[in-house]
Amino acid sequence: GNRHVTTTTHHATPIMMSQTPAPTYMQPPPVTQAYPRISGANGSHQPTYFENPTAHATYQHGWPQTLLNQSQISARQAVPKDLPPFSGQAEEWPIFIASYENSTAICGYSAEENLLRLQKALKGKALEAVRYRLLHPANLEGAIATLRTLFGRPEVIVHNMIAKIRRLPRPTEQRFETLIDFGVAVQNMCATIGAAGLDDYMCNVALLQELVDKLPPTIKLKWAFHKQSLPRATLTDFGIWLEIVVSAVSAVTLPTSEVNDDDGRQRQPTRQRTAKHFVYTHTSQEPTPTSSECVVCKDAGCVPPVCKRFREMSVNERWTVVKSHQLCKICLMQHAGRQCSPVRCGIDGCTFAHHRYLHDTKKQRPATKTCNVHQLDDEPGEDGNLESTTAVCHVHQIDDQQVLLRYVPVVVTANGKSIETYAFLDDGSSATFIDKSLAAELGAKGKPRPMCLKWTDDRNREEPDAEELTLHISGVEPTARQYVLRKVYTLSQLELPPQSVSSVELAKRYKHLQGHTIVSYKDVRPRLLIGMDNCYLGHPLDCAEGRVGEPAAFKTRLGWIIHGPYSPMSNKHRFVTAHHALHVCECEKENDEAITETIDRYMAIESLGVSPKPGTTLSRDEERAITLLTRETRLVGNHYETGLLWRFDDVRLPCNRVMALRRDACLRRKMSKDPTLAASIRATMRGYEAKGYIRRLTKEEVNAKGPRDWYLPIFPVVNPNKPGKVRMVFDAAAEVNGVSLNKCLLTGPDQLSSLPTVLHRFREHSIAVVGDIREMFFQVKMKAEDQRSQMFYWSGEDTNAAPDVYALTVMTFGAACSPSAAQYVKNTNADRFVELYPKAVNCIKELHYVDDMLARVDTEKEAIKLCDEVKYIHAQGGFEITNWLSNSDRVISHLQE
Template identity: 40%
Template sequence: MITRKVYQPEHRSTGEQTREIPPRTVDLSQCPRQSENLQLNQVMPPSRSVSAPSQQQLAARQSLAKELPRFSGDPADWPIFISNYRYTTEACGFSDGENMLRLQRCLTGPALETVRSRLVLPAAVPQVIETLRMRFGRPELLINALLRKVREIPAPRSDRLEGLIDFGMAVQALCDHIEAANERAHLSNPSLLQELVAKLPADQRMMWAGYKRGFQHVDLKTFGDYMASVVQDATSVVSFEPEVKKNSARDRLKNKGFVNTHATDKPTNFSDSPKEPKESAKRSDCLHCNQDGHRVRECGAFKQLTVDDRWRRVRALQLCQNCLFNHGRRACRGRKTCDIEGCQFRHHPLLHSPSGPSKLIAPKVQVAENHTHHHSNASTLFRIIPVTVYGKDGSLNTFAFLDEGSDLTLVENDLATALGVNGTPHPLCLRWTSDTSRIENDSRQITIEIAGIGQTKLHKLVNVRTVSNLGLPRQSFQMKEAVRLYPHLKGIPVSSYQNVKPKILIGIDNLRLALPLKIREGDGAAPVAVKTRLGWCVYGPRGNSKRESYSFHVCKCSCDEDLQATVKEFFEIESAGVIPPETSLSKEDQRALTIIETTTKRRGNRFEKGLVWKEDHVEFPDSYPMALRRLECLERRMDRNPKLKENLHRQMREYEAKGYAHKAMPEELEAANPRRIWYLPVGAVVNPKKPGKIRMVWDAAAKVNGVSLNGALLKGPDQLSSLPGILFRFRLYCIAVSSDVKEMFHQLRIRDEDKISQLFLWRNNPSEKPTVYMMDVATFGSTCSPASAQFIKNRNAEQYAELHPEAAKAIVHDHYVDDYLASFSSVEEAAKVASDVRYIHGKAGFNLHNWRSNSSILLQKLGEIQQEAVKQLNLVEGGNTERVLVRD
């Protein structure tokens, strides 16, 4: 037997001591190609032997993410991290070498420091996982973290069901992990149970009292079951992603940032100096200038108008004069008066005029507003401190500006990008001196970790907003010179730096990092040294000599009236609705229309189309975990509702039978572009007016790291016919008829290269591994489906316009989405046109059904079943009406 000793250095931390694993003996006599193996082992340590990945594992690598979720050592994150690691390793056949690289990229903070020295040898990967488990993954650590989370969660209120849902799910997670860890003693903790029950509103405590009456033994598990039923009831009436979000006080606090103005050694460019707070802009467009990121009352162009021009613009845009919003006929919730110069009229302050709000022509005045700003070239040190910032792709050294005058923590976008930190896009509006504002449309809300230079303790910065450029002053500091001038700084551990520019501004929302723990001050105009949780920093004045300069900003407003423009605007308003407006397509609509035209092709009695992408090159993050979580949530819902389960499984079988979806083949997944792969989560919705009808939906708005399928698609131009015109023609003649296209979007086939972006997961048994399905047709949730459907409907009609001109015209002009509404002077004419419309639609796979008419003879001619009762098409309040133009 040939043996040799292989030295494996491995250090395990035990206080200040370290020990080495003794050499191990390797038997080379049983190994083929002994000489080659011996030579190889002499240059690198041996690793765990892993066979080549199977075909199934290679296919799994195309659909599963290679990257692991970030893990910094929080025990609450351990279950997700370890389950992801084990599942992907088994499914994809990752070797120890590949896992070593994955761990190097995902570990951060204390977790990385614990195993940093061992992440150099692939053979040490199993020991690294075991070390992490012993350090951060013990069940008691997770339970303590969940206990702390449940105790710290705000007490839910009866008027806010979202808080009740969060509390209930936290209790369920705690109970599940206690049972899984076999720590059942925690379930019988009466003090904890009483503490959690006390958090509930009074009405929920009464319901809990009635619920527990049916149990002999009541513990935390009983309370968790009760909260599960409460969460189920609450989620059925709560919408978690509303289209319109109220501008509550909490939202305003989230979206506005107060930033101080900072002097520099050079005259300041005030367009880059933040000073005054301003509320962050909504995602809606400004109706005045049609720009994103702000509203009319925040629009600089609107403020530059004279008061009379503002009034005219408000009336032209049909805005509320009180809040400057377009909320239609709905009463304005604002009740405040102007209060400028004692004005008691209910109009917005921007509409105030000394002559009164209703006066159209104001006297000619010239207003000059002077803003004087002081610049000082004094030798001043700001609170700048060197730090290390940690992100997904590693760490970077930079400088932070500690500013207690800012309520937000800001970071420059290039630093966040270099760290590989992604966040939720959220526009941010900043305003400076002289009323100068800047919109950060690309601002993101991120979370990063920070530590002082040379420190190991990390601090998490949440709700950090990215900006293109902070514009903070550059600063230099020489410690030796400072100690010579100010002896009280001697012994302070502060390093010198030269001409540095801070990339981070830490505001008062992270005040804990800026609090002085120790202070050392001198006499007179001398800087002070302060120790913070990020280390020592020196700041303050460095002398009494000053060189001052001033700059003036003058704003002149002219109120000259252009009579010709005023009259022209008057006639434009008066002619609204009489002369059809000229419509011009935006660049996005032009691109969308071009894609629809070039990708739409007839395939027999069906049309094929492509998805309307915003950009030619699209790259999606891994959406498989999100789709899997949503599937598991739907399965739990189906377990509680057997009828729902039976209905959805039946629909799924029908989808396969009709050719709407199919099981994705391994070769399809392997040949697909991995950057275009997207998994749509499956859901089920019920129309309250049709309680017996359940529709399967594919949520194209679901996001992963702020990215969704709909976010990558264009909506397309509005090609709908005028609804008032359709209704007017519908009431024109005595014979009325209506119908709608059955499953219109599902009749549109998707081209092969875009199907990979419409994957979804399904399984008949929750214990089985989910099967990957591919949607072959357009879905109801896709934002580009309506525009594509209208284009195909009209193109199909145009191809039969010569044979059936009246029917083709009706398809283009008398359809609203998939609803057909028309009226005729005779039954014979109605029967002919309606039959031709049905024939043309059939050539594109569109099936008209749900025929309705006030003429039973017409329905007989169309071969439809006689209606049992007369359907009333009236607008009388309280009368029986037949609903049309209502989405199912």
């Protein structure tokens, strides 16, 4: 039968969790599992490790809680007691807390036992955060809560996973393993987002587009076809589809197994790589005679290097023999050319890899003005001469070890666009350079700055199309600070060498590199070179050094960098590392930058408003904006109606009601503290509602949900020059989870007239007339569908009542697309009357700056006629021009009638 449970010491069955007296009997704590957050019909969802701060069992610390049942006894034999190490890295948190909670529930660990497990598992920052809470079991819950607060926040974990995906190499169809790595990383990210309940991330259109852009063109096209079958594509849909792609690719990709070295360490299987080595040496190698007959004289025991007939041939004839009989160009023997070590010719300084009998002194090509690197496996040209292969730097081979250069992952920002890439901190360069292709991707434009680059051996390279840029740069960490990168010059081809770093491998081999946040990367080529002019970014703030001949790690303002020599795991295949020393060269030209800048400013001022406006090519975003304006803009009654200029067709906005309500509460508190301001705000909002600029939504409209629903926070702006007048700003730049309305909108093309041109023309004639359009933006109606993206909360007269939901029915000041759309509507309305009133149309399109008219004519009669025509044209589009001013009393009295 069942054994009797007792606390006496001579029975072996009961196992106490503590030796203290007065045991308390309890049921074992429930097992908490980490399921993805799945909402049920009633809105409930499964608990997750991210959100439940009391998921672990609660104990009366210092006292035994329960006797172990049979299943817990068995579990202790099978389940490892030790927890996985946790050093404070966000990506380590889910597996750590899951192991802690599951093992506690399954094995029935007491608070004392859990305290010991935590003391052993926690490392680094995590241990420092709760070190003094691990002294007594009563602090266990507080320690776990602190760890959860500092390191278990789901948004930080997701951000780190996104940053990890950005650091992955771009997937290619030539290397399926890169596509598999990318797909697995995306699936893990989607699973983490689902488990954390961060539903807003699933609808992040910008993140989805960024992930799609990394795919190869053919696979991207397949996603486009699949996307058409979806009502609305989300990250969840992308992850599911990518899982199918990865499964198919894995079926035709052989996994890379690991092989043990003699010392027991694991390494990747050796692959034969065809690498081009660049060597500058002065050596020679004598041929080894063979017993076969000579291919030239057919005598046995003779070989081409000593054959008299071969030496009497011309160089071209010798090359013909080498090519026709497939002789080695190094030793002139019949075997594969790779069996001979590459040796330079050496005659007259020739650095080509061939036998000296193949050197043609007469036809040797002169050195070019670019920096040449001669490859040792060059093939002869049609004329028998070797064709040189040019590159952008001198490269030297290192025979016995690899040298890691100072590569660091960074985020480069310009024009509001950020791209993650790698930078090379080069102490041998006097300037900072960026690859022209990266500058084009950022849309960065700067001042033309032709230059010449100078390498060793007095070799120069011209860059006539170089530009000087100013960029912003930061590390890849989510909290990294952004720095200004000045005087960055574009190069047509930066061509830095690829480099790989495995932080795991280096940490295993070198103890001084353990515990530092070093990013791993594979075959990356930096597209940015930071020279000594921005050397503050590379100054070491902290360091970890080992012995001589070992790599060192330095913490810089851009993150941790590992560099220096280290011996590869296998010496069978050595690496070639290149060091680029770039210096800006004057090339015997007098170039005084101060004088040049002074002349540039002088010429710019002198030509201001005089030189014709250069023709500009519209960007892809500007072309899309014009297409949307043309399609959406129409005349409805006496006013024009248009829509928002969405950046993508399938934009889906996250819910931002909580943020909008919080901002509304702040506004109401501000109004309660300042009655005068509150009265002005209410008067302004009443005027907006009376004019039809805003409207209160019905209950049915509020309950209806749309993919682009967005609430605009509102706040007042007071002009000190106009006391008592308040303008309400609808904040379209407010963000939720990194998404704002303005980020999803296009700014549209710049359609404003040149202000200097308008001012110059305003001085040409004797009669001046000035006016401005009343509330220009508010005269353009917003289509009903896009009004749901301009909703806002307003409590009306009673600030203590629950706020109502309103919607803007017109264009707003805060939207990024409003200035361009307003100019488009103004000009489109004027074009309707170009045949009837050509001068007035020209005045509206060329002599208006935003909503101000500045015109000048010769006579008062012309001024009166022009103003009447302009007023009429504006009225036909719903605009009213007011506040007339003129230097003629007759014109003023006519306009005020």
